[in-house]
Amino acid sequence: MSEKMEPAMPPAGRLILILSVIALISGVTIVFAYQITAEPIARNHRERLERAVFTVLPGAEQRVNYSLDDDGLARLAGEEIDRANVYAGYDSGGDLVGVALEASAMGYADTIRMLYGYSPQRECIIGFTVLQSSETPGLGALIATDPDFLANFECLDAELNEEQTALENEIRTVTRRDAEEDWEIDGITGATVSSEAVGRALRESAERYLPLLARYRDDLPEQMEAE
């Protein structure tokens, strides 16, 4: 116990033992902390996604999760939210407002993950929000908050071509105040890289998913259906 007087080097076994015991206790503590927080963390992520879906689909109050891939559009039960990539939003009357889809692209600092709302009836993007980004505060991070930038997504043209295989016009970001066409996004001065990433992400996601959505449109009910 007491080694106060200039202790000689304790045997290695003792050092290892002490470190192991400390590490063991530490490990148990961390597992305990993980157990306590796992549930609230998962709930936080769910709530954030839910809020995001209702943000990008103005008027939506109810949500149904779907998974969309080359094989079709499949409705998911509540607990399968992890596999979902399409979220249909319905208003209070049960009418389809649109679907929310995820998009992502490399921004200035890291990958930006975003969610956008698409209205199949109007064939345009009706809402946009950032799910996760590490963009520079005050500059790139403005893509999430700048009202002028968000105004781009009141009805951003995302019409498909005749064959329903690709976008009729490629969505892209242009310099601020230069947007002339409905499918052009007005960028943010000082946040060129981030605003362009948004345009690129939306284009890529729209090119991939909107033709699929058109192909399996019949599987997406216009009216909210009970599970």
Added chain:
Amino acid sequence: MSSASKQDGPITYETFMSGAWKQNPVFSRLLGLCPALAVSNTAVNSLVMGLASSVVVICSSIIISLLRNVIPKQIRIAAYMIVIATFVTAVDYGIHALSLELYDALGAFILLIVVNCMILGQCESHASKHRVTTAAVNAGGTAAGFTAALLMIGSIREILGFGTFFGITVFGEGFQTWAIFVLPPGGFFVLAVWLIIFAMVQRRKEMSARPQSARSGKEVVHAT
């Protein structure tokens, strides 16, 4: 630093204040500057970072003070790191569970509290040499000093950089925000100004304290 065999005196106001003021980690010892600059762009981020570091430094100090006679000197740094890392991980989970917005804003810097030299410094130079209560109070002082320093930097940066304070708008519509204060250079500017002010105040205090009391106290400092 005082030697290990030194008996701890009673806990006084001084025990707390030496960490908070005289040895303020950011403004006096310039420790923990990485988080102090990196996440102090808003008052909320500063406060949360300060509190998170506070929890870690206080808890680690208590544990290390309790174990100070058990941990052999050869492995003490490794042992300290494990203890600190444990608390940091727990705090990381805690913030993640509390608020995703905060968690995203602070990002990797929560986990990087592990390598905040303020905490290791506190454990090595104080907690491992004093009994639990003294160690906890002194760590509390350091923690309070760190949090206050972060908040002082963060408030200025938020007010100038975003025109808000804790998210509340302080300036009218026409205020042109200075984005530079939110960016890393702004952190350095604000830190520099605070350092100047802090040094001036501390020097003035020293000057006025010297004539009455300092002589004997000063010699003790030299002797140890």
